[in-house]
Amino acid sequence: DGGITQSPKYLFRKEGQNVTLSCEQNLNHDAMYWYRQDPGQGLRLIYYSQIVNDFQKGDIAEGYSVSREKKESFPLTVTSAQKNPTAFYLCASSLTDSGNTGELFFGEGSRLTVL
Amino acid sequence: AQKITQTQPGMFVQEKEAVTLDCTYDTSDPSYGLFWYKQPSSGEMIFLIYQGSYDQQNATEGRYSLNFQKARKSANLVISASQLGDSAMYFCAMREPLYNFNKFYFGSGTKLNVKP
Numbered sequence: 530d531g532g533i534t535q536s537p538k539y540l541f542r543k544e545g546q547n548v549t550l551s552c553e554q555n556l557n558h559d560a561m562y563w564y565r566q567d568p569g570q571g572l573r574l575i576y577y578s579q580i581v582n583d584f585q586k587g588d589i590a591e592g593y594s595v596s597r598e599k600k601e602s603f604p605l606t607v608t609s610a611q612k613n614p615t616a617f618y619l620c621a622s623s624l625t626d627s628g629n630t631g632e633l634f635f636g637e638g639s640r641l642t643v644l
Numbered sequence: 645a646q647k648i649t650q651t652q653p654g655m656f657v658q659e660k661e662a663v664t665l666d667c668t669y670d671t672s673d674p675s676y677g678l679f680w681y682k683q684p685s686s687g688e689m690i691f692l693i694y695q696g697s698y699d700q701q702n703a704t705e706g707r708y709s710l711n712f713q714k715a716r717k718s719a720n721l722v723i724s725a726s727q728l729g730d731s732a733m734y735f736c737a738m739r740e741p742l743y744n745f746n747k748f749y750f751g752s753g754t755k756l757n758v759k760p
Contacts, residue, residue, distance in 0.1 A: 560746075571648070571735060571750035579745060617687060623746070630696070631739060631746055632679055635689035 531556045535620050535636035542607070542614070542643050550605045550639045552620035559625045561603040562633065565589060566617040575618075578603055579625060607641060615643045645670050648736050650751035657726045658759050664711070665721040665754045667736030677739040678719040680710065683753070684732045692734075695719060726758045 533554045542548045554561065560579050564572040574587030578597040592611025597603055603622075607614045617640050621633040649668045657663035669678065680692040695703045695710045703710045711720040723730055736751040 562748075569653075569752065571752045572748075573750075574747070577745065585745070619687075619689060621689075625746070630677060630694040632691045632694055633681075633689070633737075633748060634691070635681075638687040640687070 533620055533622055533634055533636035535618075535639050537639060538637065540639060540641045542641060544643060545609045547606055547608050548641065550607070550618055550620075550641070552603045552605065552636060553601055554603075554620075554622045554634075554636075555601060556622055556634060557600070558622035558634070559600070560623045561597065562621045562623075563587075563593070563595065563603070563605045564619045564621065566619060566638075572619060575605065614641055616641060647671065647740075647749035648738055648751035650736055650754050652754045653752075654755045654757070656757050656759060657723075659728060660725055662722060662724045663726055663756065665723070665734050665736075665756065667719045667721065667751060669717050669719060669736075669738045669749075671717075671738065671740055673740050675741060678710070678712070679737040679739065679748075680708070680719075680721045681735045681737060682730075682732045683735060689735070693721070723756075728758050728760060731756060731758045 536551045562577045563575040573589050575593050576595040578584035594606045619638045620636040623633050676697045678695040682690045693705045693708045693710050695712045702712050707724045709722045733753045735753045738749045739746050
C-alpha cells in the first residue's frame with residue numbers, strides 16, 4: 530500500500546538534545562512538507578522540499594533542520610535551539626504537476642514531548 | 645489578515661442530521677484550491693474534498709459537499725446524515741501558488757461532536 534510512514538509515533542526528549550523524526554513515502558511524490566500542530570491550532574509549515582537536494586524554509590523554520598537526499602525520505606531534526614518543541618509533527622507529500630488536485634497526503638504524525 | 649478563517653471552534657450535531665462547517669478564505673490570486681481535511685483523535689489528516697477556484701459546480705464526495713460561494717470567499721463543508729464516526733476535528737485549507745511552489749494555509753479547525 531502506498532503512503533507516508535512517520536516514526537517514531539511518540540518521542541520524549543530532554544532539554545538540550547537534538548531529535549530526528551523520520552518521514553518516508555512510497556507515493557513517488559516530488560514535494561514533501563513538515564508541519565507543526567499545537568493544541569487547538571491549525572498546521573504551520575516548518576520546511577518543504579520540491580526536489581531532491583533542495584529544500585526551503587517555511588514559516589517557522591527556526592530551531593529545525595531537514596535534508597532531502599532521496600526522493601522518498603525527508604527527515605526533520607528538532608535541535609536544541611527550538612525553544613518550545615513539544616508539539617505534534619506531521620509530514621506530508623503531494624504531486625506537483627498541474628493535472629491533479631494536488632492535495633496533501635499525510636503521515637500519522639509524531640508527538641514530541643520535551644521533559 | 646488570516647488566509648483561512650474557521651469561526652466555529654466546536655459544533656454539536658445529532659446523529660443522522662446534516663451539519664455545515666464554516667470556512668472563509670482570503671486571496672487575491674485567481675487560481676487557488678480549497679480543501680477540507682478530517683483529523684480524528686488518532687491524529688492523521690484525512691483528505692475529504694477539493695474545490696478548484698475555476699470549478700463551476702460545487703464539489704461532492706459521498707456524504708460530503710462543499711458549498712462554494714466565490715464572491716463571498718466562503719467554502720463551507722456540508723456533512724449529510726451525520727454518523728458517530730464523523731466526530732473529529734475538521735480543517736479547511738487553501739492552496740495558493742507562490743512562485744514555483746504551492747503553499748497551503750490551514751484554518752484553526754472545528755471540533756465536531758456527533759450525538760447519538
